[in-house]
Amino acid sequence: MANECQCKKNEITREQLAQIDSIIERYGARQNYLILVLKETQELFGYLPAQIQRYIARGLNLNPSQVFGVVSFYSFFTMVPRGRHTIRVCLGTACYVKRSDEVLEKLKDKLDVEVGKMTQDGRYSLESVRCLGACGLAPVVVVDNDTHGAVDSVKIMDIINQYN
Ligand code: FES
Incomplete structure (x- = not known):
């Protein structure tokens, strides 16, 4: 029943x-x-x-x-709707000292979205994480299953624009 x-x-x-x-x-x-x-x-x-x-x-x-x-x-469960693409910016120590916080701020500003939320158009969800296990590539951003290393606040927009 x-x-x-x-x-x-x-x-x-x-x-x-x-x-x-x-x-x-x-x-x-x-x-x-x-x-x-x-x-x-x-x-x-x-x-x-x-x-x-x-x-x-x-x-x-x-x-x-x-x-x-x-x-x-479990991080693979979500209580809020996710966009078509999930952007995870690492704020772990190795990435933070290489200014990943600036990358995150750039994304928040350009996409007009807060961490943990989805953009108005449903294209992206933005998350921050503590170490993605790729510290040698710091600062690291993962989009869906793709790891991007040595990202900065200029490169990040070119990177995410690849994801429609
Ligand atoms: S601190 Fe960013 S990948 Fe480890």
Whole structure:
């Protein structure tokens, strides 16, 4: 039986709820499949807002705080919509001393977006991270799965303009 949603109707449709139900059912509503259920649900919606997390929690008979704990722990889960491309600027020590903060400020200014948010046109999401494991290339920016090293506040715009 489908679990009931307290979500506002205009946020999540019945069809979408049915899709989440089928994901949960496919994993036998077993709690130890939470990460897989979350992963498939995020593929469906693009992100995992609080309403969806609560719905999944009910479906797996978990406390919503347990679901939130997993979503917030793993960086591949997001609670906000992501743009077509995700830009991650490293603010770890090796990158910071090479002025990655200036790269981040340039992006915020030129794209008119705050860290953790998506641009108005849905093209980019901007994130800051603490070390991407490529300190020898500092300062480092990763766009989607591409690592760009020795980036500066001038080069960065040429780099991101390659991503439509
Ligand atoms: S500090 Fe930036 S990649 Fe390590």
